[in-house]
Amino acid sequence: MTTTAQRHLLLNMTANGSLGSEGEELLVIRRGEGPYVDDTDGRRYIDGMSGLYCCQLGYSYGPEFAEVADRQLRELCYSPLWSGSAHPTAIELAERLSRIAPVDIEHTFFSGGGAEAVETAWKIARRYHALRGEPGRVKTIARRGAYHGLTVGALSFTDDPGLTEPYGPSAIETRFVSNTNRLGLAPEFADDEVYTAWLLAELEVAILTEGPQTVAMLIAEPVQNRGGCITPPHGYWQGLRALADRYGFLLVADEVITAFGRLGEWFGGDLYGARPDLVTVAKGITAGYAPMGATLVTDHVAEVINRPGQVLNHGFTFSGHPLSAAIALRSLDIMERDRILDHVRGLQDDFARRMSALRDLPIVGDVRGAGFFYSCELVGDLEGGRFSDTARTALVADLIPRRLREAGLLARVYNRSAPLVQVAPPLISDRAVLDRIAAIVSDTLTEASARI
Template sequence: MTTALSATAARHLLLNMTPNGSLGDDGVFVVRSGDGPYVHDEDGTRYIDGLSGLYCCQLGYSYADEIAEAAGKQLRELCFSPLWSASAHPAAIELAERLAGIVPAGIEHTFFSSGGAEAVETAWKIARRFHTLRGEPGRTKAISRRGAYHGLTLGALSFTDDPGLIEPYGPPAVETRFVSNTNRNGLPPEMANDSMFTAHLLAEVESVILAEGPETIAMLIAEPVQNRGGCITPPAGYWPGLRALADRYGFLLVADEVITGFGRLGEWFGGDRYDARPDIVTVAKGITAGYAPMGATLVGARVAEVINRPGAVLNHGYTFGGHPLSAAIALRTLEIMERDKVLDNVRGLQGGLASGMAALADLPIVADIRGAGFFHAVELVGDQEDGGFSDAARKALVVDLIPRRLREAGLLARVYNRAAPLLQIAPPLISDRPLLDRIVEIIADTLDEASQALAR
């Protein structure tokens, strides 16, 4: 049903990643309020937020009073001061120190921004500055992985190989070479062996480096678990292998933790789960649990030593980067997560969630299930011989039945309508076992119905 607010949104609001001119009779889904792991629409209908508000709301929606207390204290003390021209403020300084205590070893510095794409842009500019100051200005290329997504600003967009996202805006700003991601679905059986798969992947990366010329590569960027394409986990040895290649050929290794950071995989940083030792880490989303916008680029000591040389200028910045309000909220968020043992909750329940998701594999519409922590995806198989979906089946199931039935059952999840359709969940990190079981139950019922429809 289209409400007054939904109609107003259609007239005046340009939504992200949305065909705004063809929303149809249903209009815009308006979320009015939230509590715990739930949100409520305009009619008061309650839904499980199975996507944590786009991977942001690690704490769900129950800590508003504590966050408001921290925000009010900060606003009464100092509403704004930029991190600019040898000037800073206590909240940003304290947050940078706090982050240095939980990030991977060797990373000690923070450059604040307002979101994930800005954090990635910053990583690129720091990498270029680092190499130029070291006398290697020819390192102007990046390596990214196929199907990856690192943001929509023109620089960050360069690290994505999706023509639908890139082509409307002309040639990419950064020359980027793409290598395989770590999705094994559809690969030969021998790739089920971690050592063989890792060796295959790293050999491909090295061949690209050598073909382009090691002296031209500035950085390689990758997510510990790749979001786009459906929670694609790495094989054992993959991240240590990337570290070895970075050391051998002199480029910087960047871990994009915008989604996987701050507990999503049961660790402060998802890369810790896979022995990643990056030079730079990008974060956003969960750093404030969605209570305020913030991004950050966390920089290793050996990189900072170069860009902080006397006389060197890091001529890059954002007016609202490290905003006092956002910094104060981030500090309180980290305090709550530690006090309430939120990471322990993920570690204790992730096995049960993984088992529940794995049990969906018997459904005919399921091609693959993958993920880690509170971050899982189901890749769907269609009615075509190659596993793809015909236009009719895609429209009936991926566009209509699956997202509609999920919502009717009270679950907000992500359904990708792409070449390989996916259903993805990333519930709040405060979710308990009964709630996670209910999420799996709703998905099972929905995909069972979709399987039956596919068979007809």
């Protein structure tokens, strides 16, 4: 199977030419059950990443989703949300989302995934400002180290040269400001009030430097995934809202990862008092059982772009596909019926304690996260916590990912400027599974600490 993949399959974000019998091993997942997946060699793993932050419900609800898929496909396999046409399943899902969405958000624009949802947010923001007589609002503000997708527009909101430079200049002019990672900062920033004030002051300087009349939107995740589950200090999202209101730009909460229970709430921003104008979602909306993305829009924005005679010249062939919409509705039904949010809330404190205990290991500089979403930022053998090339190659690129997998855990090991080990298990994981995840990570990083 590896040989066939080498010949015909181009993998995402992969050094495809390095795969093979003498290179990196290709992991081929064959089936899933509960929070576990099995590979083609019969080895079982805890899926510590919910696929790619998608499989909120794990892998045992297939029959329920197959039933609703069969019914939908027998009734209507496809109908576009295009030029005045719609279908009942997309309408029902949009209404359902409005019931659980943040305050004042009543409208949904469907897409195929997270990057498309982000692109949509940008286009809606531009259209909104232009219709209000401010066509000069053409810039975005994003946070350093963040990731919002790999389409050309969404990629503009990422400052990683490894991702951006191969494709030339950014399509959208973006100003980057600090994220909310406190590791390595001055001791006074341990105080939330001090840190929030500093972050917002830096942001306001950036807005004024760019020119407030040029800024269309600010995009941020409630908990920033890239860089390691970076949580915000108290008051941060309220401060973002105040600056957006003061200077007239739109506030976008990228909830592609943090929505639908990942942090114990329908929307992660609810945990931090966020009041965005736009919310981007994907991944967990269907629990990984079908592809879908969406951009949720507040009333005051929709009122502008929906002015009589105005056309929103934007769309996707498979927006709100009947099958995906039906599966998303069933996923929401299951989450409510099986009290998935309550399950996460009931276990998240214990999981936090188990993960936080990893701070005692020499190789762990910080542990961050919320709900079922945690990361360990690693520190190395050089001054300032940096890794030497030797240590990075031996530990971050080899030993840590290999030992995690040998112990039966699929986790994410970032080998970038700040090496990380990240876990985001299915929301149906019980206490024993969460304890096992923490134990495997602890054992692995204990061995790595001994070798540092």
